[in-house]
Amino acid sequence: MNTRNLLVGPFNRVEGDLEIRLEVEEGKVTSAYANSPMYRGFEPMMLGKAPIDALTITPRICGICSISQSSAAAAALGSAAGLAPAPQGALVAAIMHGIENVCDHLTHFNLFFCADFARPAYAGRDWHDRAVTRFTAMEGSAVRSCIEARAQLLHIVGLLGGKWPHTLAIQPGGVTRAPTVRDRIRMSSTLAAFRRYLETVLFGAPVEAFAALSTAEAITGWSRGDAGLFMEIASDLRLSETGQGPGRYLSFGAYPLPEGRSFGPGVWENGTLSPMDTDRIREDLSHAWMLGDDAHPRQGQTTPDEDMRDPAYSWCKAPRMAGQTMETGAFARQVVDGHPAALDLAVDGSNVLARVAGRLLEVARTQMMMEEWVAQIRPEASFMDDVPVPREGQGEGLVEAARGSLGHWIRIEAGKIASYQIIAPTTWNFSPRDAHGTPGPVEAALVGAEVGAEEDTPLSVQHIVRSFDPCMVCTVH
Amino acid sequence: MPLTGVTLARRELALADIETFYDVMRSQGITRRSFMKYCSLTASALGLGPAFVPQIAHAMETKPRTPVIWVHGLECTCCSESFIRSAHPLAKDVVLSMISLDYDDTLMAAAGHAAEAAMMETIEKYKGQYILAVEGNPPLNEDGMFCISGGKPFVEKLKMAAKDAKAVISWGACASYGCVQAAKPNPTQATPVHKVITDKPIIKVPGCPPIAEVMTGVITYMLTFDRMPELDRQGRPAMFYGQRIHDKCYRRPHFDAGQFVEEWDDDGARKGYCLYKMGCKGPTTYNACSTIRWNEGVSFPIQSGHGCIGCSEDGFWDQGTFYDRVTDLTQFGVEANADQIGFAAAGVVGAGVAAHAAVSALKSAQNKAQKKPTPTNEEA
Numbered sequence: 001m002n003t004r005n006l007l008v009g010p011f012n013r014v015e016g017d018l019e020i021r022l023e024v025e026e027g028k029v030t031s032a033y034a035n036s037p038m039y040r041g042f043e044p045m046m047l048g049k050a051p052i053d054a055l056t057i058t059p060r061i062c063g064i065c066s067i068s069q070s071s072a073a074a075a076a077l078g079s080a081a082g083l084a085p086a087p088q089g090a091l092v093a094a095i096m097h098g099i100e101n102v103c104d105h106l107t108h109f110n111l112f113f114c115a116d117f118a119r120p121a122y123a124g125r126d127w128h129d130r131a132v133t134r135f136t137a138m139e140g141s142a143v144r145s146c147i148e149a150r151a152q153l154l155h156i157v158g159l160l161g162g163k164w165p166h167t168l169a170i171q172p173g174g175v176t177r178a179p180t181v182r183d184r185i186r187m188s189s190t191l192a193a194f195r196r197y198l199e200t201v202l203f204g205a206p207v208e209a210f211a212a213l214s215t216a217e218a219i220t221g222w223s224r225g226d227a228g229l230f231m232e233i234a235s236d237l238r239l240s241e242t243g244q245g246p247g248r249y250l251s252f253g254a255y256p257l258p259e260g261r262s263f264g265p266g267v268w269e270n271g272t273l274s275p276m277d278t279d280r281i282r283e284d285l286s287h288a289w290m291l292g293d294d295a296h297p298r299q300g301q302t303t304p305d306e307d308m309r310d311p312a313y314s315w316c317k318a319p320r321m322a323g324q325t326m327e328t329g330a331f332a333r334q335v336v337d338g339h340p341a342a343l344d345l346a347v348d349g350s351n352v353l354a355r356v357a358g359r360l361l362e363v364a365r366t367q368m369m370m371e372e373w374v375a376q377i378r379p380e381a382s383f384m385d386d387v388p389v390p391r392e393g394q395g396e397g398l399v400e401a402a403r404g405s406l407g408h409w410i411r412i413e414a415g416k417i418a419s420y421q422i423i424a425p426t427t428w429n430f431s432p433r434d435a436h437g438t439p440g441p442v443e444a445a446l447v448g449a450e451v452g453a454e455e456d457t458p459l460s461v462q463h464i465v466r467s468f469d470p471c472m473v474c475t476v477h
Numbered sequence: 478m479p480l481t482g483v484t485l486a487r488r489e490l491a492l493a494d495i496e497t498f499y500d501v502m503r504s505q506g507i508t509r510r511s512f513m514k515y516c517s518l519t520a521s522a523l524g525l526g527p528a529f530v531p532q533i534a535h536a537m538e539t540k541p542r543t544p545v546i547w548v549h550g551l552e553c554t555c556c557s558e559s560f561i562r563s564a565h566p567l568a569k570d571v572v573l574s575m576i577s578l579d580y581d582d583t584l585m586a587a588a589g590h591a592a593e594a595a596m597m598e599t600i601e602k603y604k605g606q607y608i609l610a611v612e613g614n615p616p617l618n619e620d621g622m623f624c625i626s627g628g629k630p631f632v633e634k635l636k637m638a639a640k641d642a643k644a645v646i647s648w649g650a651c652a653s654y655g656c657v658q659a660a661k662p663n664p665t666q667a668t669p670v671h672k673v674i675t676d677k678p679i680i681k682v683p684g685c686p687p688i689a690e691v692m693t694g695v696i697t698y699m700l701t702f703d704r705m706p707e708l709d710r711q712g713r714p715a716m717f718y719g720q721r722i723h724d725k726c727y728r729r730p731h732f733d734a735g736q737f738v739e740e741w742d743d744d745g746a747r748k749g750y751c752l753y754k755m756g757c758k759g760p761t762t763y764n765a766c767s768t769i770r771w772n773e774g775v776s777f778p779i780q781s782g783h784g785c786i787g788c789s790e791d792g793f794w795d796q797g798t799f800y801d802r803v804t805d806l807t808q809f810g811v812e813a814n815a816d817q818i819g820f821a822a823a824g825v826v827g828a829g830v831a832a833h834a835a836v837s838a839l840k841s842a843q844n845k846a847q848k849k850p851t852p853t854n855e856e857a
Contacts, residue, residue: 041664063555158772162781176782
């Protein structure tokens with residue numbers, strides 16, 4: 001029997017630190033163990049602090065999805081107060097959040113994910129020269145134009161939020177800045193410029209055309225722009241056959257606006273969409289270096305096991321919905337929202353290609369939504385309602401970060417934070433095993449991945465891991 | 478920039494096989510015209526004036542580029558995020574290609590063991606010549622096990638990478654001071670870089686994150702003049718941290734006139750009144766936000782209607798709530814000291830510009846830094 005163990009990591013081109021242990025037999029992964037090796041202790045350090053300080057501290061969990069963290073903290077405080085933000089404030093917060101999510105998808109596609117196709121191991125493939133030109137890490141032409149386009153788009157967050165990363169403007173009652181008519185015009189023109197980038201570089205066609213694709217075949221057959229180059233590569237490398245997800249998709253729903261969430265919430269499995277019931281969440285600690293009992297995040301605690309005892313192998317807790325693993329992220333969000341092409345792709349389950357396709361779909365759809373949101377801004381309206389944080393109470397803040405469902409749970413006693421728990425998207429996707437020994441989604445997705453006899457850092461593993469766009473600094477916080 | 482004969486000879490011997498900045502830029506397809514534009518942009522960003530443009534250009538044409546190793550400890554990558562969005566598109570391109578980030582675990586191509594090997598190779602090849610840029614900090618609790626990189630505690634990687642570095646840049650509040658992960662009770666004992674690396678010149682570039690142009694400005698200065706910029710008493714480059722946010726805040730007239738925002742989105746907020754009563758820490762914070770601003774000069778937190786939280790100051794995370802007025806700060810007395818620091822720093826910048834043809838300027842900067850009294854905040 002040709003058996004070996006591999007330790008893959010540290011992973012570069014993912015956000016934060018990650019190490020994966022693989023057991024390989026006959027050239028295929030038979031089991032995988034995902035270790036999140038960085039712990040900072042944000043949850044314990046929130047205890048005893050003023051509740052509103054969550055708005056400043058929790059975004060610093062992550063410099064890439066800080067608006068997501070900030071929105072979740074504001075939503076948790078608002079939920080504790082039982083009040084909603086001013087409608088126009090929610091609109092501005094949605095614009096900022098949408099921009100961050102789109103930027104994250106672009107970073108993932110251009111900087112983190114596609115760079116692997118430029119590797120020498122793929123030399124000789126029809127597409128390799130083009131992949132090298134476009135996607136070589138730090139040097140490819142797509143990398144540079146992406147960085148430039150993102151920076152321009154983030155002007156809007158600069159304008160509305162003062163700075164990015166670590167924007168401070170989002171509050172439980174709305175946002176601190178009331179945009180002027182001039183700001184609105186400026187945002188429209190920035191969005192128009194960004195649309196040009198998407199349409200000339202990424203999609204090679206109007207965003208509406210890409211967003212309107214309604215079948216898996218139409219998506220995988222897309223031939224224009226960098227999206228087309230990816231689909232060509234994906235088809236050649238059969239990326240739709242690797243990295244199978246659990247087939248259960250979780251989304252809290254993105255962009256809470258007075259008329260509802262723009263991408264709807266729910267749990268999708270086998271063609272059935274169930275409403276979101278966060279009471280069914282438990283965090284399992286059996287394989288995490290954490291002490292305490294399994295608990296709902298309202299009762300959860302974060303006490304690291306400094307002895308790092310077996311069988312635990314990660315700082316990451318294992319969240320489960322009704323006892324089951326869940327995949328979350330752009331593809332899950334598009335499936336839950338019922339986009340026809342995503343639903344069609346989901347017939348074969350999630351995989352490396354589907355996850356990237358989900359992001360591309362979402363970039364196109366979000367661009368269209370953001371243009372509408374900007375047009376709806378009414379400078380004369382109120383952008384912040386008074387939302388006093390109660391001295392006693394508890395709240396739940398649910399948002400969708402680029403990488404999936406993000407929840408903050410806060411309990412306030414005597415005006416101070418008595419409990420603060422966070423479940424981040426990658427906590428779901430990169431969770432370790434639970435008490436039943438069920439592997440987390442990425443661990444399961446890696447089983448069956450091909451490993452060449454000479455490979456120490458198998459390419460298939462790189463593709464699968466990066467297809468989830470892990471954010472390890474959010475995972476364990 | 479004229480280097481002394483001795484310095485130049487040493488560098489030529491050691492770095493003969495490394496291309497110059499200008500070579501690197503040329504290979505990136507950057508035109509002569511753009512290159513000269515970049516040089517003048519750099520001169521003005523550094524506050525040096527047009528007379529320095531030819532010197533910067535000359536230095537870049539003749540000097541080998543400086544290798545940079547960029548490592549990440551306990552952090553959130555906000556510094557990298559900020560860095561890749563520097564103002565002038567050319568500046569960003571040039572700086573990115575110029576420093577060539579020989580090792581950067583967030584952006585680089587290699588993975589896993591190959592990546593670790595790349596770092597070792599850079600260290601070996603450029604012994605004593607590379608700059609180590611540190612984002613984040615090492616947690617020391619439990620033998621450093623809260624941040625494991627490549628199977629080893631990050632603190633070991635940091636020490637190893639620092640051993641042969643010419644100088645260390647501490648990016649951001651994490652590396653400089655500890656930042657939020659060091660908030661009470663500091664569960665992992667997150668420790669700033671200068672407490673762990675004590676035998677190298679360290680330049681602190683605090684902020685959460687630092688402004689992109691400050692980051693590229695610092696690095697360009699070091700590459701161009703082969704030395705550290707003048708530092709204030711806390712080890713920050715005085716050219717960017719020499720003044721308070723308050724000193725150059727566009728809302729300052731409202732402070733002086735006693736016109737304040739009393740609550741979110743009130744009439745005063747719409748009129749752009751001063752945010753002091755909403756907890757703004759601008760009066761005690763040294764940074765360039767109110768001059769350089771953020772996201773390519775678009776805005777900064779105060780302009781978005783939210784007070785400054787003082788993220789470039791030591792201990793900003795443990796001063797009571799961020800929405801308390803500055804009078805509630807336990808160290809309000811810092812204001813007197815802060816003004817003195819400001820004066821000292823302004824003096825040093827002028828002196829530094831005049832004197833930088835000296836021997837190994839990097840070394841002299843190091844000596845100066847060592848002679849300076851300990852930072853006031855640590856006394857507090």
